Amino acid sequence: MNYWQIFLAFFIPGIVGYGGGPASIPLVENEVVGRFHWMSVQDFSEMLAMANALPGPIATKMAGFIGFQQGGVLGTVVGVFATVAPSLILMIVLLSVLNKFKDSPKVKTMTALIRPTIAILLGGMAYSFFHTSYVDVGIWQTILLVAGSFILLEKVKLNPAIVIVFALVYGGVFLGS
Amino acid sequence: MKQWHIFLAFFKVGMLGYGGGPSSIPLVKKEVVETYKWLDDEEFANILALGNSLPGPIATKMAGYIGYRVSGIIGMVNAVLATIIPTIVIMIFLLTFLASMSEQPWVKGMTQAVVPVVGVMLAVLTYDFLKKAKGGLGWTLTIALAVISGLLIEIAGLHPGILIGLLLVYALVKPIKSKEQSDEKGRGKMTS
Numbered sequence: 065m066n067y068w069q070i071f072l073a074f075f076i077p078g079i080v081g082y083g084g085g086p087a088s089i090p091l092v093e094n095e096v097v098g099r100f101h102w103m104s105v106q107d108f109s110e111m112l113a114m115a116n117a118l119p120g121p122i123a124t125k126m127a128g129f130i131g132f133q134q135g136g137v138l139g140t141v142v143g144v145f146a147t148v149a150p151s152l153i154l155m156i157v158l159l160s161v162l163n164k165f166k167d168s169p170k171v172k173t174m175t176a177l178i179r180p181t182i183a184i185l186l187g188g189m190a191y192s193f194f195h196t197s198y199v200d201v202g203i204w205q206t207i208l209l210v211a212g213s214f215i216l217l218e219k220v221k222l223n224p225a226i227v228i229v230f231a232l233v234y235g236g237v238f239l240g241s
Numbered sequence: 242m243k244q245w246h247i248f249l250a251f252f253k254v255g256m257l258g259y260g261g262g263p264s265s266i267p268l269v270k271k272e273v274v275e276t277y278k279w280l281d282d283e284e285f286a287n288i289l290a291l292g293n294s295l296p297g298p299i300a301t302k303m304a305g306y307i308g309y310r311v312s313g314i315i316g317m318v319n320a321v322l323a324t325i326i327p328t329i330v331i332m333i334f335l336l337t338f339l340a341s342m343s344e345q346p347w348v349k350g351m352t353q354a355v356v357p358v359v360g361v362m363l364a365v366l367t368y369d370f371l372k373k374a375k376g377g378l379g380w381t382l383t384i385a386l387a388v389i390s391g392l393l394i395e396i397a398g399l400h401p402g403i404l405i406g407l408l409l410v411y412a413l414v415k416p417i418k419s420k421e422q423s424d425e426k427g428r429g430k431m432t433s
Contacts, residue, residue, distance in 0.1 A: 078297045080402040080409075086366050088298070094401055106356065113355040114336055116362065120255045120328030121265065121300040128329030129336060140329065148321055151297025152305040156317075172377075174412040175293075178405050179374035180386035184394065185401055187367040193360030200353050209357040217361060227358060235354025240347035 067142050069100055070134055074127045074146035081123065088123045090185030096130055103130070105196050117228040123147050201239060209234075246277055247316050251304045251323035265300045269307070279311050300324055 073095035081088030089112065096102050103111070115125045124144050131143025197206045213231065216222045250272035254265050266289065273279045280288070292302045301321050308320025342348045374383040393399040 076402045080405045081296050081298070089363075091401055106352070109356045109359045110339075110352045111336060113359045114332060114339075116359070118328050118332055118335075119257060120325060121298045123298040124301060124325040125328055125332050128325065129332050132329075132333050140333075144325060144329070147298065148301045148305070148325070151295050151302055152317075152321070154297075155292060155295055155302050155306050156309055170413055170415075173415065174409050176374065176377035177386070177408045177412050179370050179377070180383050181390040181394075181401065181404055181408065183367050183370035183374060184387050184390040186363050186370060188391075188395060190360045190363035190367055193356050193363065197353070197357040197360065200356070205354075206357050209354060210361055213358040213361045214365075218365060224362060228355060231354045231358045232351045235350040235352070236347040238350065239353050240345075240350030 066135055067138065070131050070139050070142045071146045073100055073102075074131070074143045075150060078123070078147045079150050086122070086186070087182045089126075090182070090189050092123070092126050092130075093189055094185075102134055105192050106200075109193050109196065113228050113231075117225040205239065243312055244315065244319055247308055247311060247319050248323045250277060251308070251320045252327065254300070254304070255324040255327055266303070269300075269303050273307055279307065 074092070076095060077088040077091035081091055093108055097105060097108050111126065111129060115122055115129070118125065124147055127143035127147040128140045131139035131141070133139070135142065194206065194210070197209070201209075209231065213227050216227045216230070217224060251269075254268045254272060257265075257268055270285055274282060274285050288303060288306060292299050292306070295302065301324055304320040304324040305317045308316035308318070310316075339348060339352075343352075371383060371387065374386075378386070390404060393404055394401055
């Protein structure tokens, strides 16, 4: 039964996750934190930070890791399969047919229409991360970390992996008391 | 030898593709078009366009399809595994290590400091999605859809997958407007 849940938890984000990896992050969170309660918001953000700091596609890293936590190596296989297989099979089977429609207004409308929904999902997650941080380390540390990382990411255009490493060092030295 | 090349090509893409799927696209192109010449530019562009219009992660869709094109089912499995296995192994190893130390105060401090940083990354992504949506739909429709999505998901507790599914079906069955007909004319010219 657990493997079936792992499959479901990643099949749904894989099949409705239009717009690449980031679009599937809130969908995975919805399944893993909201529905199956496998992780807390804190655990999820920790995993997401680690996943962001490592190379490679984000969706399969999350599926592989959460699958491993819930069901060992077989859980990893199930999670990754559920993420990768449906859309890949669709791609191979439909390539010749859909190729004709790649500029079709319908396909373009599909992508455009779901963007505000994805934005709301991401925004909701950002909010819950800020809230968790406010509860754990207080308002001033949260503001400092938010402002600092925003400047480093968006103004200095530092690689996110490096910003994550800075935050880890800062937390280890100043918050670990 | 071919399987080894497929593995090498996508292993490199997986290990160097920082910043998620989209950042690996130029790396895939370099390997399959320039280094190994499995596809030409136009074929690659077609695969990318189709890959973008289907759901699911882009990196594995491209790896799987190109692996399949180059050497069938085995090529497909090989390419997908080469893309994803190395980083999953690293991630499981690092996070398991971190979890075993989770009672140490410095580890707690580290994990707490990372939460707001990821919050910022998500907030920036939120803004990107809204900006892109505005480009395609205009502000009125973007805000209306965002507010309605927010109410349905956060207040009414609707599963986001259902909402996205409904929007996709609506886009498919919606009657085509005159503005889109002119788009079709433009497309006819391009393909002829």
